[in-house]
Amino acid sequence: MTGTIINGKELAQELRQNMKGEVLQLKERGVTPHLSVILIGDNPASKSYVNGKKKASDEVGISSEVIELPAETTEEKLLHLIDDLNKNHAVHGILVQLPMPEHIREQQVIEAIDPSKDVDGFHPINIGRMMTGKDTLLPCTPFGIITMLKSKNIDIAGKHAVVIGRSNIVGKPVGQLLLNENATVTYCHSKTADLKEHTKKADILIVAVGKAHAVNEDFIKDGAVVIDVGINRVDGSLTGDVDFDSAKKKAAYITPVPRGVGPMTIAMLLKNTIKAAEGLSDN
Numbered sequence: 001m002t003g004t005i006i007n008g009k010e011l012a013q014e015l016r017q018n019m020k021g022e023v024l025q026l027k028e029r030g031v032t033p034h035l036s037v038i039l040i041g042d043n044p045a046s047k048s049y050v051n052g053k054k055k056a057s058d059e060v061g062i063s064s065e066v067i068e069l070p071a072e073t074t075e076e077k078l079l080h081l082i083d084d085l086n087k088n089h090a091v092h093g094i095l096v097q098l099p100m101p102e103h104i105r106e107q108q109v110i111e112a113i114d115p116s117k118d119v120d121g122f123h124p125i126n127i128g129r130m131m132t133g134k135d136t137l138l139p140c141t142p143f144g145i146i147t148m149l150k151s152k153n154i155d156i157a158g159k160h161a162v163v164i165g166r167s168n169i170v171g172k173p174v175g176q177l178l179l180n181e182n183a184t185v186t187y188c189h190s191k192t193a194d195l196k197e198h199t200k201k202a203d204i205l206i207v208a209v210g211k212a213h214a215v216n217e218d219f220i221k222d223g224a225v226v227i228d229v230g231i232n233r234v235d236g237s238l239t240g241d242v243d244f245d246s247a248k249k250k251a252a253y254i255t256p257v258p259r260g261v262g263p264m265t266i267a268m269l270l271k272n273t274i275k276a277a278e279g280l281s282d283n
Ligand SMILES: Nc1nc2c(c(=O)[nH]1)N[C@@H](CN(C=O)c1ccc(C(=O)N[C@@H](CCC(=O)O)C(=O)O)cc1)CN2
Pocket: 048, 049, 052, 095, 096, 097, 098, 099, 120, 140, 141, 231, 238, 257, 258, 259, 260, 261, 262, 263, 264, 265, 266
């Protein structure tokens, strides 16, 4: 078997094209969606992701600003800024680029963002709404993964999904979204004994370990769907958590790195910003 590649870059481009119309409709109603991105410090990768968010916003007609703060910014100053943005009716979406400097308590900052403007979908209220299956702003990478699976009409209901990784921004929420779609979900992590024993039973394997080429064909069941969330820089080039050439021999579908999940993260951020500007439904 040679896996079909799910090209996230192309899908994200298609979605952005559709979002242009949604933004126009909002503008006709007198609402210009606005996204405020806060970047603290000078991490080059974070700078590049933030620039990508601005560029993608411009493309679909979402107004956006990047607020750059020095690495030594205090948590108090950051919380004041968030408070101002929360109160500003012209601002629909707020996010603070991760990772934040170590002296800032990430969870305090996330919880300071008005949940209705939390376009990263990280606020405990939005996480709780997601867990109870309510309409809400979803974490962008997990939302992008589900959108990629659906774009290929891949069945999720009744399938065994195995998630390697338990971070708050990817592992935990992607498992929850798969469960919401009626998959049977297994979480694996650094303390899992005999990882392969679990991954070889996966119909859908989500790999978010943060280690280059941690997963190869030996971990994969024939015909599985393999989603690689990793972004690792090795010898100056970008590679995923999955050894693509090896895994592709077994997988029915597989995402590459680059041009896989990454671009979908930004596309889903735009979707969330439009949703925030429309106002959330209350079901
Ligand atoms: N506040 C947030 N911080 C972070 C998030 C997030 O969702 N919210 N996710 C990641 C970084 N990230 C977005 O912020 C992100 C990562 C990767 C990509 C992407 O398109 N990657 C490209 C390759 C880009 C490159 O050459 O470096 C790809 O995979 O094709 C977009 C967004 C952590 N922080």
